[in-house]
Amino acid sequence: MGLFDENILPEMSEKLDELARKGVSRRDFMKFCTGMAALLSLPASFIPKIAEAVTGKKPIIVWLEYQDCAGDTEALLRATSPTVGQIVLDIFSVDYHETIMSPSGFQAEKSLMDVVKNNKGNYFVVVEGSIPLKDDGVYCCVGGRTAVDIAREVCGNALATIAVGTCATYGGIPAAKPNPTGAVGVKEAVPNATVINLPGCPVNAENITATLVHYLTFGALPNMDKLGRPYFAFGKRIHDNCERRSHFDAGQFVRQWGDEGARQGWCLYEMGCKGPETFHNCPTVKYNEGTSWPVQGGHGCLGCSEPHFWDTMTPFYKRLPNVPGFGIESTADKIGAGLAVATAAGIAAHGIARAISPKKKEEEDK
DSSP, X not given: OOHHHHTOOHHHXXXXXXXXXXXXXXXXXXXXXXXXXXXXXXXXXXXXXXXHHHTSSOOEEEEEEOBSOSHHHHHHHTOBTTBHHHIIIXXXXXXXXXXXXXXXXXXXXXHHXXXXXXXXXXXXXXXXXXXXXXXXXXTSEETTEEHHHHHHXXXXXXXXXXXXXXXXXXXXXXXXXXXXXXXXXXXXXXXXXXXXXXXXXXXXXXXXXHHHHHHHHHSSOOOBOTTSOBHHHHXXXXXXXXXXXXXXXXXXXXXXXXXXXXXXXXXXXXXXXXXXXXXXXXXXXXXXXXXXXXXXXXXOOOOTTSTTHHHHSOSTTSOSOOOOSOOTTOOHHHHHHHHHHHOOTTOOOOOOSOSSOHHHHHHHHO
């Protein structure tokens, strides 16, 4: 008998039987709990505790959607660990989500306000999309109220707010220059709210689940960095976990789409990859049931989980600033700190093993 089975409580066993009747086997449930423990960097001994936590009382969630492309909702709808049906019906109580809820109009808005009225301080809010502040917020309205008005009431009375996607965390594309609507992230719009940021374009749905599972397991939100991002998902640079890192260190770069380096899976830094200055767990969690992620698919990282990426990371197909005078033994770790100080416009850049392209080098040797 395994560690999981030894720690099954009677009430948990009943819940597992209920899940089994709905098509979720005990094996699948254990796989889910094991995956959550791994994502949260917890030892295997916590798996039974996670299982107990997620089979207990369902947390109430309301999902607000503002200036966005609905990409984060689409990510949720395509979640497979667990599926949306399991999230909504078995693990969380999603009481309001415009895209997937049955009620509409006044009934839908009543559902939202009932949660705020009857569960003050005991519900979670997930916010997707930026919130416009210019001209009293008239550029985004739901049910006759501005987004900022709704967010301040709903998020201000919540246990915690999870801002999902780069638009909700930092303003995203709507906040890109010249930002005509005065779009901002949730924390800037509702300063008094407890906000945890899960940036990305779109958010990885597994990070949403893991954040909530962490709270259910420990009764507290996960530790966060200075930007309000949980360390379990944003504690390491993409560059540090990238499967192409060895090519970076060896000075092997793709220099033209479709060249030999591209066919060999070499580093995409010189094609504009922003992995050396982007913090996210894309290389380890991946997307589409863990199938792949942009760099694995042959496209450089755009840095979408960093603040104001649309302004600071563009042009997307140009590499970070040149770093002169080091060879293939040098890495981003050794030179990144100095370069970050010297880089303007908010780009904390990191170097590459070859600072000068072959063409430029040939010109200098003439």
